[in-house]
Amino acid sequence: MLSLVTPSLKSSRHRKRTAQEKLYSYNPLRSPRHIRLLKLLPGEGGTWLRCSLVEVHLETNLPYQAISYAWGDANDQRSVLCKGKFINITRNLLDALTVFRHPEAARYLWADAICINQRNEEERSAQVQLMGQIYSKASQVLFWVGME
Template sequence: MAGQIYIPLPTADSIRLLRLAPGSNDDHITCELEIFSLNKAPTYEALSYVWGNPQPAASILNRGLAQTVTPNLEKALRRLRQPDRERVIWADAICINQEDIHERECQVLLMQAIYNQASKVLVWLGDDEFGQAEKALRVINLASVEKWASLRWLFERPWFSRTWIIQEVAFADSIIMIGQ
């Protein structure tokens, strides 16, 4: 399947960008990958997230072909998708051919530039059915126990456990946190 979805990157500074098609919340995620020289890439946003548990696997349509992604990435793409316009995103699990070790090694060397050149870095903290992350980010008066608990809960999110987040956020010009 990887051979059908991934065309080899032509140069050392090439990257793939994901064109996320518009759709409603219930629509299947559809997208396509395009290759660009990093220096000539269109405006894009980089996604920072935790891959999470790969099971049960989720599926998106990439140029009409089914591509397996982690449930957490599928949720992030669903949340990021606009109803009326496409969105151009760089997300490592899709934009890098994970089955090609040489490509992965080369793309890791470009990570600083990829995140630095992104118009925004979108931080996906995951589902937040109780609104705790939003509460934590809005905390101004940290005196109450309840508000401290919300802040602690925010920093216990899986995204904060990743070493890569430091690089991803440090090189970003603009950061937007997303999640429900």
């Protein structure tokens, strides 16, 4: 018998953030060939997802895994903690990161909703042009089809 064990994602720690709470402020990328990688810090269960963003050249030797997923409901926003500030993401990406998070080791990932500054139209447009290369240079592509 095959069973799927998934963490409880109903924790109040993943509640919707209010506008007055501090949002993460992205630094501009150094060049058009630079990308950000998500360093997902270890943890388990319903604890906050904590991370940092690491800027690297697209030709980096740092192995990373790219996540392929559907954004899901854009109105169902959750947050991850990035260096003490909040980055809003969809519930579907939160679920994926919660499942992909290692309990004892950091993991380098690429997820467009976090690694691209979604509030900067110029950056978003330039980075979308690189997505084929970003996925092809990943050591592995993780496909997320949802919790159900």
